Amino acid sequence: MRVRERGNLLIRGATVWTVGPRGILDRTDVLIKDGIIASLGPDLRGGDGEELDGRGMVVTPGLIDVHTHVSLWEEGAPEAEGSGNEATNPVTPHLRVVDAINPRDRAFAEARSGGVTMVQILPGSANVVGGQGAVVRTWGDTVEDMVRQAPSGMKAAFGENPKNVYKGKNLWPSTRMGVAACLRDALVGAENYAAKVRGKKGPRERNLRDEALGALLRREMPLRMHAHRADDILTGLRIAEEFGLDYTLEHGTEGFLISSLLAAKGVRTAFGPAMTFRSKLELREAHIRNVVTLVRAGVPVALMTDHPVIPIGYLRNEAAETIREGLSEEEALALVTRTAAAHLGLEARYGSLEEGKGGDAVLWSESPFSPRSVAVATVVDGVVAHRA
Numbered sequence: 001m002r003v004r005e006r007g008n009l010l011i012r013g014a015t016v017w018t019v020g021p022r023g024i025l026d027r028t029d030v031l032i033k034d035g036i037i038a039s040l041g042p043d044l045r046g047g048d049g050e051e052l053d054g055r056g057m058v059v060t061p062g063l064i065d066v067h068t069h070v071s072l073w074e075e076g077a078p079e080a081e082g083s084g085n086e087a088t089n090p091v092t093p094h095l096r097v098v099d100a101i102n103p104r105d106r107a108f109a110e111a112r113s114g115g116v117t118m119v120q121i122l123p124g125s126a127n128v129v130g131g132q133g134a135v136v137r138t139w140g141d142t143v144e145d146m147v148r149q150a151p152s153g154m155k156a157a158f159g160e161n162p163k164n165v166y167k168g169k170n171l172w173p174s175t176r177m178g179v180a181a182c183l184r185d186a187l188v189g190a191e192n193y194a195a196k197v198r199g200k201k202g203p204r205e206r207n208l209r210d211e212a213l214g215a216l217l218r219r220e221m222p223l224r225m226h227a228h229r230a231d232d233i234l235t236g237l238r239i240a241e242e243f244g245l246d247y248t249l250e251h252g253t254e255g256f257l258i259s260s261l262l263a264a265k266g267v268r269t270a271f272g273p274a275m276t277f278r279s280k281l282e283l284r285e286a287h288i289r290n291v292v293t294l295v296r297a298g299v300p301v302a303l304m305t306d307h308p309v310i311p312i313g314y315l316r317n318e319a320a321e322t323i324r325e326g327l328s329e330e331e332a333l334a335l336v337t338r339t340a341a342a343h344l345g346l347e348a349r350y351g352s353l354e355e356g357k358g359g360d361a362v363l364w365s366e367s368p369f370s371p372r373s374v375a376v377a378t379v380v381d382g383v384v385a386h387r388a
Helices: 106-113 160-168 176-199 208-217 230-242 255-265 289-297 312-324 329-334 338-343
Strands: 009-017 024-033 036-041 050-053 058-061 063-068 116-121 129-132 134-137 147-149 154-157 223-227 247-251 269-271 301-303 361-364 375-380 383-387
Touching: 009 361, 063 301, 063 312, 063 338, 106 116, 106 312, 106 375, 106 383, 116 312, 116 375, 154 208, 160 176, 176 208, 176 230, 223 230, 230 247, 230 255, 255 269, 255 289, 269 289, 289 301, 289 312, 301 312, 301 338, 312 329
Parallel strands: 009 050, 009 058, 063 116, 154 223, 223 247, 247 269, 269 301
Antiparallel strands: 009 024, 024 036, 058 361, 116 134, 129 154, 134 147, 361 375, 375 383
16 A cells, blocks of 8 residues: 655755754754755755745744544534544443544645644543544545554543443443443453463454553553543543553643642643633633643643644644743744654654654744744645645
8 A cells, every 4th residue: 555755855044943952043944855854954955855945934843733533523524424432332442543534534634734744633532441542644645644653542531521421321430430440440351361361372262452451551552541620630640550551641621730740740741622612510620821830830741622622723823822821932832843742752753853853844934823824834754735
């Protein structure tokens, strides 16, 4: 199956916000070869690739949305066509979002027009264990073209969503205690399955649910924990630490109430969506200022749109709101680039403009936080995937 080729590109004379150790570079060229950043500096020779005139413009790393449901609920499609929740069993770890991604969802084009080059797509939060996510680039003809990491984590949910979904069906779990017990039960079952497999010789009967959870127990992927309320966050941490799991916090609306604890534990947190209606009790404390509290406490924070909750093209608007609340432009940009890549475990390859990293970049008409700014060109793996 054909996979997109990486490209060669030279961007001339721009102001480069590296979001890396070199900071902001004036009148600098960016050279990308075979999809990898080859050099940053003045008067570079571009070889045989495409060239863009960036004079008077700004180049940043490609923006990263760490928590979305792109194409699981497609733009313009009836809600009944959504594929984000298999709400028929509270534990579905063997589901894989790669089997539901439609590259033709127009949200991918909207992402590129907003400077977003990479997203994590996760199952919804109807289930206690919802399935396996994937990190994909926002450009490609097939899922195989697009995948950068699959699985990228196992989705779990605490609080109102799974509790109310199954209470509405008159099934277990229907309380917060039940949600926690359900997750523990599934993890213990996977431990028991692994023990049986180790002790058995010859052919064995496979169990896809326990195999998927086994990868979680072996720390081959993190548990992506949907939790808004502080008490639900602590429940998630308690269970993850009981079983020795790698984990991230997804949403973290009331994380600001326990920010010192999250910082001490180094809990990677995907905050948001903050620019939305407070549609349930868990969101009553939702505000973009909470991001600043977390950042100042030392919590590693990335921003999310939770698309389609907030349309994915507005990711940079969320970052801009943190500037009004006290962050610098560089800190705000890091929330959707460098720390976003770290949230996904991909900071060695993406999230800043440095030699040797992946060639995802955006050429903006001016500062990406200016209301007048547009993405003149969005570059994925050294190829111009969007032009204004």
